[in-house]
Amino acid sequence: METVLTLAGGFGALLDWTVLAFMIAGFLVGTFFGAMPGLTSVLAIALLLPITYTIDVIPALVMSASIFMAGMYSGSITATTINIPGAPSSMMTAIEGNRLMKQGKGANALGHAALGSMIGGSIGAILLMAFMPLAAEISLLIRTPGKFSLVLFALVVIIIVDKGAIAKGVVATLLGIMLATIGIDVLQPIPRFNFGTETLIEGIDLMPVVIGAFAVSEVLIQAQSWRSSFGIPDADAKDLGIRRRDFIPPLSEIRQIGLLTYVKSAIIGYGIGILPGAGGSMAAFVSYATARSSSKHPEEYGNGSREGIAAAESANNSMCGGAFVPMLMFGIPGDPTTAIVLGVLVINGLQPGPRLLENQADLLAPMFASLLISALVLIPLTLFLFGPWFVRIVSIPKGLLYSAIAVVALVGSYVATYSAFQMALALGFGILAYIMRRNNYSTVSMLLGFILGPDLEQYLRRSLSLNDGNPSVFLTSPDSLFFLAVTALFVYAILIRGGKRAA
Amino acid sequence: MDLKGRFTRGGIVFPLALIVVTTIYLAAAFDIRTQFSAAGDIGPQTIPVLTATLMYVALLVVLIQEIRNPPDGEDEENSGSLLRPALVVLATAGYIALFRPLGYSLSTLFFVAALFLVFEFETRRPVRFALYALAVTAVFYGLFALVFGVRLPTLTEGLF
Numbered sequence: 001m002e003t004v005l006t007l008a009g010g011f012g013a014l015l016d017w018t019v020l021a022f023m024i025a026g027f028l029v030g031t032f033f034g035a036m037p038g039l040t041s042v043l044a045i046a047l048l049l050p051i052t053y054t055i056d057v058i059p060a061l062v063m064s065a066s067i068f069m070a071g072m073y074s075g076s077i078t079a080t081t082i083n084i085p086g087a088p089s090s091m092m093t094a095i096e097g098n099r100l101m102k103q104g105k106g107a108n109a110l111g112h113a114a115l116g117s118m119i120g121g122s123i124g125a126i127l128l129m130a131f132m133p134l135a136a137e138i139s140l141l142i143r144t145p146g147k148f149s150l151v152l153f154a155l156v157v158i159i160i161v162d163k164g165a166i167a168k169g170v171v172a173t174l175l176g177i178m179l180a181t182i183g184i185d186v187l188q189p190i191p192r193f194n195f196g197t198e199t200l201i202e203g204i205d206l207m208p209v210v211i212g213a214f215a216v217s218e219v220l221i222q223a224q225s226w227r228s229s230f231g232i233p234d235a236d237a238k239d240l241g242i243r244r245r246d247f248i249p250p251l252s253e254i255r256q257i258g259l260l261t262y263v264k265s266a267i268i269g270y271g272i273g274i275l276p277g278a279g280g281s282m283a284a285f286v287s288y289a290t291a292r293s294s295s296k297h298p299e300e301y302g303n304g305s306r307e308g309i310a311a312a313e314s315a316n317n318s319m320c321g322g323a324f325v326p327m328l329m330f331g332i333p334g335d336p337t338t339a340i341v342l343g344v345l346v347i348n349g350l351q352p353g354p355r356l357l358e359n360q361a362d363l364l365a366p367m368f369a370s371l372l373i374s375a376l377v378l379i380p381l382t383l384f385l386f387g388p389w390f391v392r393i394v395s396i397p398k399g400l401l402y403s404a405i406a407v408v409a410l411v412g413s414y415v416a417t418y419s420a421f422q423m424a425l426a427l428g429f430g431i432l433a434y435i436m437r438r439n440n441y442s443t444v445s446m447l448l449g450f451i452l453g454p455d456l457e458q459y460l461r462r463s464l465s466l467n468d469g470n471p472s473v474f475l476t477s478p479d480s481l482f483f484l485a486v487t488a489l490f491v492y493a494i495l496i497r498g499g500k501r502a503a
Numbered sequence: 504m505d506l507k508g509r510f511t512r513g514g515i516v517f518p519l520a521l522i523v524v525t526t527i528y529l530a531a532a533f534d535i536r537t538q539f540s541a542a543g544d545i546g547p548q549t550i551p552v553l554t555a556t557l558m559y560v561a562l563l564v565v566l567i568q569e570i571r572n573p574p575d576g577e578d579e580e581n582s583g584s585l586l587r588p589a590l591v592v593l594a595t596a597g598y599i600a601l602f603r604p605l606g607y608s609l610s611t612l613f614f615v616a617a618l619f620l621v622f623e624f625e626t627r628r629p630v631r632f633a634l635y636a637l638a639v640t641a642v643f644y645g646l647f648a649l650v651f652g653v654r655l656p657t658l659t660e661g662l663f
Contacts, residue, residue, distance in 0.1 A: 170561040174557055190536070193528065397624055403624070407640075411647055464545055
């Protein structure tokens with residue numbers, strides 16, 4: 001009953017006009033960043049991070065959630081209309097949606113993408129809310145050795161999901177851990193790696209790492225492969241002949257897709273969201289492949305399958321709800337977006353974990369409500385209001401866009417501590433991330449190594465300290481053993497079995 | 504791509520640079536002194552030493568991979584000249600250096616103008632160029648200073 005009241009309070013918080021304005025603004029910003037090829041919702045939330053120093057935690061979290069949901073959905077817009085996925089998670093939608101577009105059914109494809117996103121996003125948000133009390137109880141059962149093994153599991157999975165570049169993934173993750181060790185030690189009051197300077201004693205703040213890795217590096221990447229526009233003729237961007245009434249998918253088509261496809265895809269997406277490092281692209285791909293294998297019309301796949309669009313979009317939006325689970329339960333973000341949301345929590349003095357879920361759920365409830373309202377109301381509303389003009393987003397001059405992003409990123413870095421040093425750090429990390437991206441090192445792995453490194457060290461040292469230095473505690477503690485077994489299972493499934501299949 | 508090409512592109516230079524960084528890091532890790540230690544404790548230098556050791560192994564694997572399996576040509580992210588990114592870095596470094604002395608308005612105006620030049624945005628239409636640069640500066644002043652109440656540096660603050 002208490003949980004229901006807390007969640008109801010979350011919806012009530014959205015009635016405050018300031019919070020509502022942040023949710024709507026976040027959704028529009030997320031839609032813009034998600035739809036624009038090259039920009040992502042991660043970048044949008046990264047640019048928002050400094051602003052959270054100046055606003056309350058509730059509007060900041062509400063805004064982050066609506067950006068996340070909008071960014072997952074809006075990648076389908078340019079994927080369908082011009083065959084350029086606005087976000088990597090819309091790759092499968094591009095295959096089917098653009099075929100429908102070429103058949104003159106673009107509005108219908110956008111309608112199905114929005115409906116899938118709406119249903120999937122809503123189911124993901126509801127599952128998040130429904131299981132949060134249970135998640136809080138489960139997280140209480142995990143002791144220090146178990147937490148170490150869980151963090152290790154997260155880091156291992158993040159590295160091995162990119163099978164083609166495991167060594168580079170290890171390098172990027174270790175680089176993040178190395179950066180995180182700069183500053184005061186996690187257990188003793190002694191500075192490490194400050195090289196005699198006072199500025200490094202406090203360590204490196206998350207914000208310049210995030211801004212550098214996602215905003216500054218993006219500007220540099222774009223500068224290198226510079227084209228002043230997205231290469232879409234103005235006429236194509238202006239006149240697609242899309243009418244509002246065509247956005248509403250006919251009931252016969254929805255029946256043909258079937259409620260089961262939506263629900264199954266949403267559950268797959270939610271489950272994949274819980275896994276570290278998996279993200280929206282994997283959710284969309286797995287769900288699309290599952291829907292295809294059980295489809296009554298597999299011949300339609302690749303030729304404009306509405307079922308394929310529904311499966312992919314339901315899954316990637318449902319993933320948003322799942323991605324919050326490990327972050328809120330253990331402070332383990334599964335993807336860069338929730339990593340930045342974790343930053344928002346930490347900036348506001350909130351530590352994820354069972355205590356946050358139990359004692360300060362009133363701060364989180366508006367964020368959950370924002371996820372649900374964004375999926376249920378804002379996705380269809382935005383499509384209906386702005387749908388006919390969506391594709392014009394790509395007509396915005398890139399020179400203007402990236403100059404504006406550079407200004408927001410750098411001034412944003414200054415905002416946190418009113419110091420030009422943070423701006424310099426953001427530039428430094430931007431150059432590092434740019435070099436990494438040029439050489440196919442994952443900046444996401446670096447970020448997650450940076451965030452999870454201190455936890456990994458702290459839990460390892462505490463576990464050993466409590467057990468007289470005996471490492472067998474990780475095998476004798478049931479929760480730790482469970483996570484180590486799951487890690488081994490993932491390594492087997494992804495690397496060994498997956499490798500054999502590929503061969 | 505030949506070895507020299509990969510070397511200059513960064514495929515080999517970057518891991519080599521990281522080996523140097525890791526060596527400096529490891530040397531600094533050995534300088535960390537524990538304040539107190541009980542039985543079974545692992546000190547504040549253990550994880551950094553372990554991380555550095557793993558880093559050496561991973562970098563070695565990366566280097567072997569880079570030498571044995573050169574990438575098949577350039578992908579989209581890697582195509583294009585390095586001149587523009589270098590100019591963006593230069594403009595950004597200048598912006599950071601001038602941000603406090605010149606204040607937000609002037610330094611941002613110069614920074615935006617520099618980026619417009621790098622990105623060749625409206626360079627043939629000077630009036631539009633100036634108006635857009637002013638507009639970007641004004642819009643983000645409004646966002647940060649007026650909407651979010653951030654105290655941005657001013658020219659007079661930098662001079663006195």
